[in-house]
Each structure stands twice: as structure tokens, then as C-alpha cells.
Amino acid sequence: MIQFIIRRILQTIPVLIGVSILVFSMMHLVPGDPAQVIAGEGAPQEQIENIRERLGLNDPLPTQYLNYVTSAVQGDLGTSMRSGRDVSAEIGARFWVTVELAIYSTILAVFLGLIAGIISATRKYTAIDTTIMIVALFGLSMPNFWLGLMLIQWFAIGIDLPSWVPFFNNTAWFSPSGWGSFSQIVLPVITLGTGSAAIIARMTRSSMLDVIGSDYIRTARAKGVKEQIVIYRHALKNALIPIVTVVGLQFGGLLGGAVLTESVFAVNGMGKLIIDSIQARDFPVVQGTVLVASLLFILVNLIVDVAYRFLNKRIDLD
Amino acid sequence: MTGAPNPSYDNILEIKNLQTSFFTKDLEVKAVDGVSFNIPKGKVLGVVGESGSGKSITSLSILRLIEEPGKIKGGEILFKGENLLDKSEAQMRKIRGNEISMIFQEPMTSLNPTFTVGQQISESFRIHEGLGKKEAKKKSIEMLKLVGIPSPEKRINQYPFELSGGMRQRVMIAIALACNPDLLIADEPTTALDVTIQAQILDLMKELQEKLDMGILLITHDLGVVAETCDYVAVMYCGKVVEFTDKKTLFTEPKHPYTVGLMQSVPQHDQDVDGDLAVIRGSVPSPADMPQGCRFAPRCPFATDLCRNKLPDLETDEEGNQIRCWIYSDEWDGDPEVNVHEQSKSTS
Numbered sequence: 001m002i003q004f005i006i007r008r009i010l011q012t013i014p015v016l017i018g019v020s021i022l023v024f025s026m027m028h029l030v031p032g033d034p035a036q037v038i039a040g041e042g043a044p045q046e047q048i049e050n051i052r053e054r055l056g057l058n059d060p061l062p063t064q065y066l067n068y069v070t071s072a073v074q075g076d077l078g079t080s081m082r083s084g085r086d087v088s089a090e091i092g093a094r095f096w097v098t099v100e101l102a103i104y105s106t107i108l109a110v111f112l113g114l115i116a117g118i119i120s121a122t123r124k125y126t127a128i129d130t131t132i133m134i135v136a137l138f139g140l141s142m143p144n145f146w147l148g149l150m151l152i153q154w155f156a157i158g159i160d161l162p163s164w165v166p167f168f169n170n171t172a173w174f175s176p177s178g179w180g181s182f183s184q185i186v187l188p189v190i191t192l193g194t195g196s197a198a199i200i201a202r203m204t205r206s207s208m209l210d211v212i213g214s215d216y217i218r219t220a221r222a223k224g225v226k227e228q229i230v231i232y233r234h235a236l237k238n239a240l241i242p243i244v245t246v247v248g249l250q251f252g253g254l255l256g257g258a259v260l261t262e263s264v265f266a267v268n269g270m271g272k273l274i275i276d277s278i279q280a281r282d283f284p285v286v287q288g289t290v291l292v293a294s295l296l297f298i299l300v301n302l303i304v305d306v307a308y309r310f311l312n313k314r315i316d317l318d
Numbered sequence: 319m320t321g322a323p324n325p326s327y328d329n330i331l332e333i334k335n336l337q338t339s340f341f342t343k344d345l346e347v348k349a350v351d352g353v354s355f356n357i358p359k360g361k362v363l364g365v366v367g368e369s370g371s372g373k374s375i376t377s378l379s380i381l382r383l384i385e386e387p388g389k390i391k392g393g394e395i396l397f398k399g400e401n402l403l404d405k406s407e408a409q410m411r412k413i414r415g416n417e418i419s420m421i422f423q424e425p426m427t428s429l430n431p432t433f434t435v436g437q438q439i440s441e442s443f444r445i446h447e448g449l450g451k452k453e454a455k456k457k458s459i460e461m462l463k464l465v466g467i468p469s470p471e472k473r474i475n476q477y478p479f480e481l482s483g484g485m486r487q488r489v490m491i492a493i494a495l496a497c498n499p500d501l502l503i504a505d506e507p508t509t510a511l512d513v514t515i516q517a518q519i520l521d522l523m524k525e526l527q528e529k530l531d532m533g534i535l536l537i538t539h540d541l542g543v544v545a546e547t548c549d550y551v552a553v554m555y556c557g558k559v560v561e562f563t564d565k566k567t568l569f570t571e572p573k574h575p576y577t578v579g580l581m582q583s584v585p586q587h588d589q590d591v592d593g594d595l596a597v598i599r600g601s602v603p604s605p606a607d608m609p610q611g612c613r614f615a616p617r618c619p620f621a622t623d624l625c626r627n628k629l630p631d632l633e634t635d636e637e638g639n640q641i642r643c644w645i646y647s648d649e650w651d652g653d654p655e656v657n658v659h660e661q662s663k664s665t666s
Contacts, residue, residue, distance in 0.1 A: 214427060224414035234430055
């Protein structure tokens with residue numbers, strides 16, 4: 001097992017090199033001269049040259065790349081052009097917000113998705129199954145920013161409805177923006193979790209249906225195993241294998257920063273940081289954030305692969 | 319864990335007029351249509367027939383494991399004198415894997431790939447005998463030894479994918495026999511295995527059957543398997559039993575033209591095989607288009623108008639052998655001197 005993990009970590013090295021090259025080239029591929037941007041409109045040529053010199057923009061590209069990687073490995077991702085603070089400090093301040101948001105949303109999505117998927121699969125072709133799948137389709141098709149706005153309207157601002165309307169009248173229960181308290185967390189987590197929950201529910205249903213029809217489930221029933229145990233122990237353990245992949249991908253995606261959701265709810269996470277930095281042409285921060293998000297994604301995939309091994313002993317990475 | 323012995327039954331299993339159907343939108347497929355047979359205590363009954371004759375559905379009906387859209391419509395399944403169709407689901411669970419066990423045709427897919435062999439055998443002990451983890455494991459190792467798996471202490475921690483097909487079928491047998499069942503249902507247990515492994519598995523089953531004194535319902539389409547293992551044989555065709563005899567009679571004196579056809583389509587090693595192999599003409603009728611008379615009539619070389627129009631009953635003779643064929647009834651309207659053996663040889 002340890003050998004497997006080490007081998008799997010070594011395999012991420014080429015991916016990391018690729019990511020770093022891409023991230024590094026970003027600065028040189030986008031239109032506009034960063035030195036010009038920093039100096040500001042109408043700055044004298046001399047000042048721009050100074051900035052170029054200071055940032056090492058006159059060195060040949062491979063040298064610049066090596067310098068970039070060397071300092072990145074040491075945790076130095078450069079300096080924000082906007083705030084003048086270290087990029088790593090900028091990211092550090094937002095990092096945990098995004099991680100929390102991703103974790104809470106994933107927990108919600110897995111919880112709802114698994115339950116809905118299992119109920120659907122065990123009651124296939126009934127009205128319950130159809131209803132769940134239609135709801136899931138809605139959840140899947142709803143754009144995040146729209147769902148976020150609707151939730152804010154309903155549950156943060158409240159709608160004045162005629163007094164006979166039950167439940168939905170003036171339901172300003174939660175906070176529309178920011179991050180930290182429970183009332184601030186609820187709406188963005190629901191917004192982000194809904195789509196993932198829908199995907200997980202559909203995946204769980206089809207995966208469970210596959211497994212429930214298999215010979216070894218019949219064997220378990222013929223052994224006298226209780227139906228709940230047949231479903232939750234014998235079937236689910238096998239059905240989880242494809243579900244874990246989906247959950248991993250979803251979680252990895254969320255860690256990269258939920259750009260839209262963070263913007264809608266003014267959550268100061270990495271997603272919002274990327275947007276703000278792109279708008280300000282703050283390249284070092286954009287680079288740093290993308291790099292960190294990629295690292296997280298690779299890490300999550302690594303964890304998923306290890307989880308696979310626990311679920312399915314046949315998987316061998318050779 | 320079997321209940322107090324009830325002396326009032328001679329047959330471990332009696333099936334009476336069992337009917338199991340599958341329902342599609344506008345069609346009822348009668349997979350098992352009035353099947354009756356008995357298995358005396360400690361005996362082996364072979365159920366023989368072509369694919370689609372209802373053998374497997376009969377066996378799944380006994381354990382009440384028929385899934386939607388299938389349904390047991392009627393009849394009685396008396397196990398130790400008690401009708402299984404009257405039992406609640408919870409009562410059935412106590413019987414499954416404990417008093418009646420089942421092994422399946424596909425050893426490659428019948429074991430759960432995500433649990434070790436030990437976990438899968440232990441489960442039976444833990445459910446039915448309430449044993450703890452350690453004891454269950456100890457007994458699982460004993461079971462593996464019993465079914466002839468070498469170094470069971472090592473095998474017990476392995477996953478099914480690490481075992482060969484023959485080994486997996488041995489594990490299936492170990493699971494089935496864990497709680498010392500009174501009846502073992504084996505649905506084509508050797509069909510998916512190599513010929514040499516087949517013989518080993520059959521010998522093992524036979525040996526354990528004698529040791530544990532259990533009844534076996536052996537489903538097969540292989541008459542060689544019947545010859546080697548069974549005491550009695552039920553021949554099924556299109557959801558009905560057409561002949562029920564002891565093994566010896568089946569091989570020396572088969573009565574039903576279908577049984578005769580089955581016997582003759584087994585190639586003999588001392589037979590001249592220059593010519594064509596013997597076959598039964600035609601094919602099994604589709605359930606949507608079942609003949610109204612004897613189901614075998616369209617393929618039977620002796621069929622008369624009587625056969626084509628009226629379904630014969632299953633008649634029992636003095637020795638307890640049963641036959642569903644007009645030829646042996648008083649109403650027979652064909653050649654009274656008919657000899658099913660010679661005739662079918664010349665027509666095959």
C-alpha cells in the first residue's frame with residue numbers, strides 16, 4: 001500500500017511540471033505588458049524599463065521559468081501588483097474559506113446524492129424514482145449564479161407575499177454575503193452543493209442498479225442476508241467505486257474556487273481572488289491561485305486513487 | 319439450528335402444482351406451469367431440461383427469490399411439511415442459507431468482489447448462528463478445509479479475484495454448507511467449469527451430501543452429471559414436468575419421447591459418428607405461442623391429433639414413476655404397438 005502511494009506520488013511529478021509551465025506561460029500569453037500595467041497609463045518609458053528589470057522580465061524565458069519554479073517551490077509566489085503583499089499571503093488568507101466551502105458543499109452533496117440515488121435505485125420505475133430523477137435533472141440544469149440569486153432573494157432578503165401564503169412569506173433567515181457564521185454559510189453551500197448532489201444522485205442510481213442486478217447480490221439474498229444489509233453493505237460497497245470518482249472530481253473542481261458562487265455571495269475565497277486579480281491584471285496572484293488550485297486537484301485525485309484501492313482490491317496501477 | 323425434527327414427513331421437499339409467471343405489459347409468460355415433484359430425505363433429485371424449461375425459476379421459487387416482474391402465482395412448496403409460500407419474509411430469511419442453501423452456475427460472478435472469502439463464509443455463521451467474528455472465522459477455515467481448499471488459513475484472507483473458477487465454486491459450496499442445510503439447491507453448479515474440475519466438484523458434492531445427509535436439488539442439462547450424482551430425475555419441458563423417475567429407469571427405460579430424444583442426442587463414444595449427431599427436431603416454442611395440447615407435440619415424431627389438442631396429465635404408475643404423455647394412457651389414439659425408442663432412432 002505504501003509503495004503504491006509513493007509510486008502514485010511520483011507519477012504526479014510530470015503533471016506538476018506541465019502545470020507549472022502552463023501557469024508560467026500565462027503571463028506571457030495574455031495581451032498587454034505587465035510592466036506597462038504596473039507602471040500605469042502614460043508612465044515614462046524609463047520607469048517601465050525599471051520595473052522590467054526588477055521583475056526579471058528581460059531575462060530569456062527559460063531563465064525566467066527556472067527562477068519562477070525555484071522560488072515557487074520555496075513558497076515564494078511573487079508579489080501582488082495590486083496590494084504589494086506576498087502572493088502566498090494573499091492566497092493563504094483566502095485558502096481556508098474556499099476549502100471550507102468545498103468541504104461543506106461536498107458533504108451536503110454526498111449526503112443528499114447518495115440517499116436520493118439509493119432510494120431511486122431500490123424503488124426503480126416507481127413515482128418516487130421518477131420524482132427524484134426529475135428533481136435531480138433540475139438541480140443539474142440550474143446555473144449556480146441564478147440559484148444563488150434566487151436563494152438570496154427568498155431566504156436573505158425575503159419576499160412580501162400575501163399573508164395567507166404559508167412558509168415562503170418573509171423568509172429572510174440567512175445572511176446574503178460574507179463567510180464565517182452559520183447564517184452566512186448556509187446559502188452558498190446549498191448553491192454549490194445542489195449541482196453536485198444531482199450528479200451524485202444520478203451516478204448512484206445507475207451504479208446501484210447495475211450492482212443490484214448482479215449474481216453476487218442474489219448470492220447474498222440466498223444466504224439469508226437482510227435486505228437493508230444487502231443494499232447498504234453488499235451492493236453499496238461495489239456501487240461506490242464509480243461514485244467516488246465523481247465525488248473526487250466534483251470536490252477537486254470546487255477547491256479550484258467556486259468563482260460564480262463566491263462572487264454572488266461576496267465570499268472572500270480563492271474564486272473571488274482570481275476574478276478580482278484578473279480584472280486588475282494582477283498576474284502573480286492569478287498565477288499563484290491557479291497553481292494552488294491545480295495542486296489541490298492533483299492531491300484530491302491522489303486521495304481518490306488511494307480510496308479506490310480500499311474499495312476494490314483488484315485495482316493495480318501497473 | 320434446524321428446528322425439532324418433525325417425523326411426519328418423508329420428503330424433505332414436496333412441490334405441488336407450482337406456478338411462477340413473469341408479467342410483461344400485455345403478456346404473461348408462464349415460466350413454471352404446474353410443476354410438482356418430491357425429494358425424499360437425503361436423496362439427490364436431478365432436474366433436467368433445455369434452456370427455458372423453467373428449471374432455474376423453479377429453484378429460485380423454492381427460496382422465494384423471484385424478482386419483479388416475476389411472481390409465484392400458486393401451488394405449494396412444502397419444506398419439512400411446511401408450506402414456504404405461507405412464510406413471512408423474515409421467516410424465509412431464517413431458512414435461506416440455513417436450512418435451504420443454493421449454489422449458482424457462475425462461480426466467477428457469484429461471489430462479492432469487494433469482500434474476502436472469509437468474510438463471505440463468516441457471514442452465514444454470523445447471521446444464522448449468531449457467532450462472533452473470531453469464532454465465525456475459525457469455522458470458516460474449517461469449511462474451506464471441508465471443501466478441499468489447500469492452505470485455508472491463507473485463502474481466507476484472499477479476494478475472489480485471486481481464486482480460480484473451481485476454487486470459487488468450492489467457496490460457494492462452503493458458504494452454502496456452512497450452516498448444515500437440509501436441502502441444497504445447485505443450479506448448474508459445474509456448467510461453467512472445465513471438465514476435470516466438473517468431476518471434482520461433483521465428487522465433492524456427492525461426498526458431502528453423504529456426510530451431511532442432506533437432500534440435493536441438482537439442476538442440470540447434462541445427463542452425464544445426472545448419471546453420476548442423482549437418485550431421482552425430473553425432466554422438464556416448457557415449464558412442466560414431463561417425466562419423473564428413479565435414475566436407473568431413466569437410463570434403461572425412458573418413456574417420454576422428449577426424454578428419449580435427450581438421451582439420444584448425447585454422443586456415445588462407441589457410436590459411429592460418421593453421420594449426423596442425433597437431434598430433437600425443431601426448437602422450444604416461444605412462451606407467447608405455446609401449443610394448446612402437449613407442449614412437445616410439435617417436435618414429437620409420434621404426435622397425433624389428441625396430442626396436439628389436449629394436454630396430458632402427469633400420471634403416476636405403481637412404482638411411483640410419473641409420465642406426462644398420451645402414449646401411456648388408455649385414450650391413446652395412435653399406433654398401439656408404438657415403441658418410442660426405435661421410432662425416435664429412425665426419425666432422428
